[in-house]
């Protein structure tokens with residue numbers, strides 16, 4: 001990325017000199033790297049500022065392009081706020097939105113989606129992997145439904161890309177959101193995959209201007225960010241299978257270590273249909289707040305990091321939607337493992353959490369045993 005901040009500072013939209021061409025070539029190389037990560041054609045990649053913008057473009061863009069009656073959209077109660085909030089905004093503007101409920105394992109049943117579809121449904125949005133509980137939704141089955149009815153399928157893949165294989169053809173999606181920093185790239189850059197179809201997929205831009213990104217997203221491109229996104233995508237693609245196996249084994253070691261030290265440990269969401277690097281567990285009989293306060297050198301969280309702009313003590317909407325009582329939801333931790341996580345760190349975290357939970361349970365009068 002570094003040269004594109006300094007020596008190679010050309011504007012990728014400058015067509016008449018070598019400085020612009022160098023920037024454009026770097027952007028196009030990154031577009032190919034990102035496309036390859038998800039099995040897309042480079043022409044199907046629209047660079048954005050991240051998954052929040054990509055989700056907004058997919059949802060609001062599809063609603064705006066829908067001609068005629070107020071559009072109907074279907075999504076799931078456990079989606080990221082970057083999907084739920086644009087849907088709520090659309091509903092204020094007259095769209096109809098159905099939020100379906102997942103099962104207790106966090107998975108949404110294609111039958112539930114099928115029952116929500118109406119003659120006016122223009123788009124279904126179901127995330128590939130949940131950001132709190134890591135569960136992987138049955139996207140190909142949902143795609144079979146939407147395809148047969150000419151409805152667009154969007155999937156927020158911010159958590160899944162680079163961690164599990166993501167192939168837009170195998171998934172059958174029309175729109176897919178990515179963000180670079182969830183796959184070791186820089187913050188503030190992402191992409192929306194937009195399937196090439198004839199006639200062109202109906203999507204109105206959110207940002208009008210110079211007509212960049214095939215008119216879908218105007219504005220001078222963030223060349224260094226895009227270059228970093230491309231490099232990160234290439235590394236993830238090259239290392240994906242062995243990394244997923246290694247990290248999945250560490251995650252299983254963490255769960256086994258916690259269960260070896262404590263009883264009353266419940267995994268939230270399906271453990272089978274799940275990202276390899278995610279573990280979300282609840283501890284019976286502890287106070288949620290004291291759990292986080294006692295863990296200063298282990299970077300865990302309860303719920304999503306994304307609500308941090310407006311912190312609240314409300315339990316996670318995801319845990320609530322899968323039927324977990326509020327007091328148990330508050331006593332949950334989300335562990336995220338990554339490329340640099342070691343077995344020593346897993347053992348340290350398990351020890352630390354184990355002794356903290358034991359201590360809190362001894363203090364808690366609520367715990368009878």
Ligand SMILES: *Cc1c(COP(=O)(O)O)cnc(C)c1O
Nearest residue numbers: 050051052080082131158159179
């Ligand atoms: C992180 C995340 C987002 C938001 O990504 P930004 O880079 O903050 O725009 C959206 N959806 C999911 C599932 C995420 O995990």
